[in-house]
Amino acid sequence: MIDLRSDTVTLPSDEMRTAARDAPVGDDVYHEDPTVNELQRRAAAVLGTEAALFVPSGTMGNQVAIRTHTERGQELLCERESHVYKWELGGIVQHSGVQPRTIDGGERGVIAPEQVREGYIEEDLHRPGTGLLTLENTHNSRGGRAIAPERIAAAAETAHELGLPVHLDGARLFNAAVAHDVEVREIVEPVDMVLACLSKGLGAPVGSVLAGPEETIEAARRHRKLFGGGMRQAGMIAAPAIRALENRDRLGEDHRRADRLAAALDRIDGLSVEPPETNIVLAETDRPAEALLADCESEGVQGVQFGEHTARFCTHWDVDDEDIDAAIAAVERAA
C-alpha cells in the first residue's frame, strides 16, 4: 500500500531509532534533559528566535501559543480555513475562552493587511477587543500554499500597528521556506511566535517546537504544563527530532514528486488538479471523493477526503519515484 494520506505517516529511520536509544536524558520538567535542551537550542537557531520549547504536537503548540497571547473573553483573528480554527476541536474556545473571528483569505489563504484592520475591534463597554492574529504557512486546507515572506510580513506589520501580537502556525513552515528558496528565519522574523512541526515532512516520530522571545517562551512553558504537556525523559523523542531538523533540504524532493503526481492526475478523466506549491496535492473529483478514495485503496494507494469532491494526496520521505509511478497507475485504474 502506498500511503499518501499525510506526511505524518513516515516511520523513524534506523538513525533516529539509534539516536533515541543512545540519547542522554533527564527530567525535562526540571529543565534537566540535555537532549531536549539541545533540540530547543538548535530549533531556536534555525528559526532565528531567542528561545524554543519542545511540545508533543502541533495542536498543543498552537493552543499554548493562543493561550499565552490572549486573555479570556477576547477575540482572535484567523483565516476561515485555518487549522487552529477548523481542525483543533474548537480549542480556541475550550482552552483559552477566546472567540475566533474569521477572515476569508481566498483560494490561497492569504490575509491582507486591510483585512486585519477590518477584523480588528477595539475593546469598549460592549466589545471584547482583539487579542491575537494567527497566520498559517504553508496553508494546509488551501492545498499547501506557500505564502511569501512579504505577505506574512505585511499582515504582521499591520497587526503590530494595532498593538496585536502575531502567531504563525508553521506546521509545514520548512516546506514554505523551500518553496520560496529562503531561510525559515526570514519568514519567522516579523511574527511574535511560531509553531513548527518536526513530525511532518521532516520525519520525526513525535514532536513540534514553539519558538519566540525568551520571556514569551517561559510563559508558554507554564501553559504547556497546564495543558498536560510537561514531559519527563523527553530526550527519547527529542533525539530523533534533532535528526529530523537536519532533513530540511530534502523537502524539495517531496515537492518535485508532488508536482509530477499532480500533473499526471490532472490528465486523468474526472480529476482536476492545480499545480501544487509544496507537498500537498488536492484533486477535485467528478465522483464523490469518498467513493474514489475507496477505489484507490483497493488499487493500492491511500489519500484522504478533504471535501465532498476533494481528495488530498501528500508526498513524504517514505515514498520514492517508483511509488509515485505506482500511485499514478493506481489512481488511474480507480478513476
Ligand SMILES: *Cc1c(COP(=O)(O)O)cnc(C)c1O
Ligand atoms: C498538522 C497541522 C497542525 C497540527 O499538528 P499535529 O502535530 O497533528 O497536532 C497544525 N497546523 C497545521 C497547519 C497542520 O497542518
